[in-house]
Amino acid sequence: MTDSNASDPAAGPGFPVELPRPPSFRLEGRTALVTGASSGIGLGCAVALADAGAKVVLAARRQSRLEALVATFRGRGWAAEALALDIADVEATARAVTQYGPFDVLVNSAGLARHGPAVDTATADFDAVMGLNLRGAYFLTQAVARGLIAAGKPGSLITVSSQMGHVGGIDRAVYCASKFAVEGFTKAMAIEWGGYGIRVNTLCPTFIRTPLTEPTFKDPERVRWIEEKIKLGRVGEVPDVMGSVVYLASDAAALVTGTALMVDGGWTAD
Numbered sequence: 005m006t007d008s009n010a011s012d013p014a015a016g017p018g019f020p021v022e023l024p025r026p027p028s029f030r031l032e033g034r035t036a037l038v039t040g041a042s043s044g045i046g047l048g049c050a051v052a053l054a055d056a057g058a059k060v061v062l063a064a065r066r067q068s069r070l071e072a073l074v075a076t077f078r079g080r081g082w083a084a085e086a087l088a089l090d091i092a093d094v095e096a097t098a099r100a101v102t103q104y105g106p107f108d109v110l111v112n113s114a115g116l117a118r119h120g121p122a123v124d125t126a127t128a129d130f131d132a133v134m135g136l137n138l139r140g141a142y143f144l145t146q147a148v149a150r151g152l153i154a155a156g157k158p159g160s161l162i163t164v165s166s167q168m169g170h171v172g173g174i175d176r177a178v179y180c181a182s183k184f185a186v187e188g189f190t191k192a193m194a195i196e197w198g199g200y201g202i203r204v205n206t207l208c209p210t211f212i213r214t215p216l217t218e219p220t221f222k223d224p225e226r227v228r229w230i231e232e233k234i235k236l237g238r239v240g241e242v243p244d245v246m247g248s249v250v251y252l253a254s255d256a257a258a259l260v261t262g263t264a265l266m267v268d269g270g271w272t273a274d
């Protein structure tokens with residue numbers, strides 16, 4: 005291969021042609037609010053966004069853990085703040101968004117699971133899961149969008165849904181209900197807010213090793229089920245979601261809205 009064909013007569017009179025400019029995956033100048041940032045996938049998303057140049061506000065309930073994380077982020081040279089919040093308290097959360105926003109990027113990762121047979125579902129477990137995974141995420145997304153619309157800014161609003169927002173799973177009726185509902189509000193909000201340049205998407209992981217999935221991974225029968233379903237033959241680790249969140253947050257996904265990015269190792273391919 006030669007290093008240049010500038011003198012190649014076969015290249016034609018229009019040479020060199022103008023090449024398309026690749027979009028940027030960088031996030032300098034953006035502020036991201038990440039819920040569930042004290043653990044697991046949320047922490048992975050916070051690290052990925054900070055590493056891509058965003059200022060990150062880490063939100064969860066455990067203030068001391070958030071403060072330790074913020075100190076570690078700053079030690080890496082990343083801009084970070086801690087915000088102790090119970091996302092299920094939608095009024096307090098909306099007030100915090102007004103006070104500290106607007107946020108260019110939102111990642112709703114705060115979530116919980118109360119798995120068990122559907123015939124045994126207790127209303128308290130149903131309400132807890134829906135109160136955080138659906139109601140909390142819904143009203144936080146609304147609050148962040150309100151801030152962006154008032155400021156006349158575009159944004160990228162991401163909810164960590166799940167492959168279980170697209171298929172059923174054993175003992176997961178309530179969890180699946182919450183995640184299918186997240187997929188629904190994401191599409192409807194994307195339609196409403198597209199005109200403001202606000203993109204709304206979900207990120208849908210398969211089983212990722214975090215404190216949330218620890219009980220599942222202790223059950224050999226469930227582990228067999230998981231390994232059979234994931235076509236790539238291994239369970240997910242937190243770094244598996246880190247590239248996807250940067251993509252959805254960045255201008256690389258400028259025309260992506262109202263959709264779900266599956267990070268499921270092929271679980272939902274059949």
Ligand SMILES: NC(=O)c1ccc[n+]([C@@H]2O[C@H](COP(=O)([O-])OP(=O)(O)OC[C@H]3O[C@@H](n4cnc5c(N)ncnc54)[C@H](OP(=O)(O)O)[C@@H]3O)[C@@H](O)[C@H]2O)c1
Nearest residue numbers: 040042043044045064065066090091114115211212214216
């Ligand atoms: N792990 C998986 O296999 C998997 C797969 C698909 C989707 N997901 C989804 O990914 C998200 C994160 O899961 P994960 O595995 O990272 O779980 P995790 O390690 O248990 O982390 C959950 C996070 O949510 C925060 N949180 C819980 N309740 C909260 C509340 N009321 N207000 C504010 N923050 C709250 C927790 O922090 P504090 O305790 O400090 O509040 C923690 O940071 C969830 O939405 C989950 O459904 C997980």
